[in-house]
Amino acid sequence: MKKTKQLFAGLILMAFGLGTAQAEYTLNLMKGVTKVSNDIYDLHMLILWVCIFIGIGVFGTMFYSIYHHRKSRGHKAAQFHENTTVEIIWTIIPTLILIGMAIPATKAMMELDDVQESEMSIKVTGHQWKWEYEYLDNGIHFFSSLDEASNKVRQVGSGLDPRSVPNYLLNVDKPLVIPTKKKIRFVFTSADVIHSWWVPDLGWKKDTNPGFINESWTSVDEPGTYRGQCTELCGKDHGFMPIVVIAMNEPDYNAWVEKQKAAVAAEAGSASKQWATEELVAKGKSVYETNCSSCHMADGAGLAGTFPAIKASKVVTGDINAQVKLMLDGKGMMPAFGKMLSPVDFAAVVTYTRNGLGNSVGDSIQPSAIQTLQSATPAAGKNE
């Protein structure tokens, strides 16, 4: 049995202590890929060893006593119950140890906090349940959601094997791309509830608070792909909004930026063309699955009491303009999709909900019409 062997191996490694096992099991904090994350790792190891050292002392004494000072071995109880000297010693020694820990901790904290002299800024906005990235220097802007393969497998009772999906629950449709060897400032906020943006390899997490801005920074030396997750409970799909950061060296990064700009131009072109209903429905299905299905469910049945059904919904089967308006502006827990979806995706998903998921209203709306509405709504404005 491979499983049993692994289990056994794991238990043995556990017995050896935290620091030794790297190969198959991650038992310890990762060192990460930034100076800050390495400093944090060193600090973690320092405190861990301090704790282990004290633990051996205290537990050693206790177990010596438990073994030797027992009635069954005929040990007679001493009757001392006070010793001021000892009490003072074991108050002062821990105090000194704490001071010794506080000094490097203060240094690391100051370093972590220092966002000065950054070379570029990325705004991260948390949404239920995806991330929005905006490059404040060059205007690149996109959303990043759980990848489709993980999303299929993670449905309740899907019966699919998570092990068949590479990077299950740690993969996204569009990763965040950053250049290496540059000090990047991140600013964080949220569109709805509090989330927290964490990539362990960068060494920190930061909460995204609605209505407020938080800051943090990183500088990655080596190109690579670094994965993380939301770490503040943010509702139903809290476990399903991963983060993927790809660090590229300067030329690759610049090429990526050019590609993004070209894609935005192409998108703008396709918004002005005339789309057939079937085309919109076909495209709308995948837009629905990425953006809508986590609340309204993949089959459009919704969740009684919390999320309304799409199927036979009064809004979806009623006036198309009313539906578009509701989706543009949002309502209650329903986010304002006016600024989240491109005109094409928006039109596609509207058309899909009216002609799929058990509905057959028959009408459709053109991306160009959405574009006009989006630029007319104050909530809109950041079209890709």
Add this chain to the structure above:
Amino acid sequence: MSAVVAEHDDHHDHGPAKGLLRWVITTNHKDIGTLYLLFALAMFFVGGAMAMVIRAELFEPGMQFVNPQFFNSMTTMHALVMVFGAVMPAFVGLANWMIPMMIGAPDMALPRMNNMSFWMLVAGVLLLASTLFMEGGAPASGWTLYPPLVLQTGKALPFAIFSVHLLGISSIMGAINIIATIFNMRAPGMTLMKMPMFVWTWLITAFLLIAIMPVFAGAVTMLLTDKFFHTSFFDAAGGGDPVLYQHIFWFFGHPEVYVMILPTFGVASTIIPVFARKPLFGYSSMVYATASIAFLSFIVWAHHMFTVGMPIAGELYFMYATMLIAIPTGVKVFNWTATMWKGSMTFETPMLFSIAFVVLFTMGGFTGLMMSVAPVDFQYHDTYFIVAHFHYTLVPASVFILMAAGYFWLPKWTGHMYDERIGRLHFWLSVVSVNILFFPQHFLGLAGMPRRIPDYAVQFADWNMISSIGGFIFGASQLLFLYIVIDTIKGGTGEKVTDEVWEDAAKHSLEWTLPSPPPYHSFTTPPTVIPTEHI
């Protein structure tokens, strides 16, 4: 006081009312203590069943049993039920039973309020449980109830908030009663610095409760008005701040976790000297350490919020203040060790649980020290590392000590001896499985698994499976405790226990001078000799 005395003169041997109504209308500290303890035990199994749902879903990657929303309800309700329904009431139950007997009083100072605080607790917990069946489900925002997420709760929100109000009032009344009893009803000669440690820790805990429960009530009331009356305390769009809630909550929340641990310290300081056959080492430093911990608990709250975006001065202050807690806590651990040192120890079940408490609570203390270091907490925060940390300080600490207290005092309460063999079996199963359950969670957290997620990446699969197996064994083992409690009440081993029950216990504390089981009104005349072995 005079009224109580007069009543005693009138009917000398009066006992409990007959029939079931006795338990509804009782004002007797022992009856109410029993009600609290049995209610807490029942809630321990309800909260435990929720934990089993959580561990079953996390047994393997992928979503097998419950949907994510219900999973979040389970983590939320598990915490609320365990904190407010199991651990806190269990300690109030112990206080009710033991404080009058330890200080040489006939009953609690305010017996009618005592009855009311118990029944409000039941009402509060039932109201909370009823939210499970409401449209939109039970609260699913975690027990911290952070806005704006908590405001997305369905119909359950106002019910959950009202339930918190009831639980808060119940706790405050219990605390007032304990303070009034300790200050007014001690036997002549029992000065404050001669009180048993359990009484001391509860006195300090009661002050904590009075200070913090109104704060929590205020915080949730602000949630209520934000949701239904268009205020915006926690909504930036109206000039509020969601982080303000976190500050208020943790100003309550940090002392709250000490409400669950300080009486634990008190019981441990009571049990260890009896089985080490030695006085408690450093009684007065134990008292001062407890008071220091209680004081510090009020000025460290934002260490729960290191990543929320505080200015550097705040981060550093809360880091230093939090580190300080290690000093008085260390003093307590050293004192317990010194109490065992050169004793004449025996290892009956209460002692086994108490020793396990000292060791495993200290491990929880170590991880707490690690997390006090703010920059490193930027990695640990909201991962399974913290889940492991606070479960170590709650399960093999508070819960183990509650078990120890059960084994220690059940013979006194019932007059029957429990079955030592099954008690030890219960201990060994619990202590092994609790470590299989929680130790791997340190690894999961360090490896990057966030808390409160219903499904996880496959590299976390093995440790989650091990943890779940430990959880199932731990859960099943607790049925043994239920069996022992029932068996002991019904007669136990049949052995007639002495007044002292444990060797020389009467030298440590007054309850062992009473018969087993003790009379309905503990000390109708104050005792004249105050035991001083413990100081």
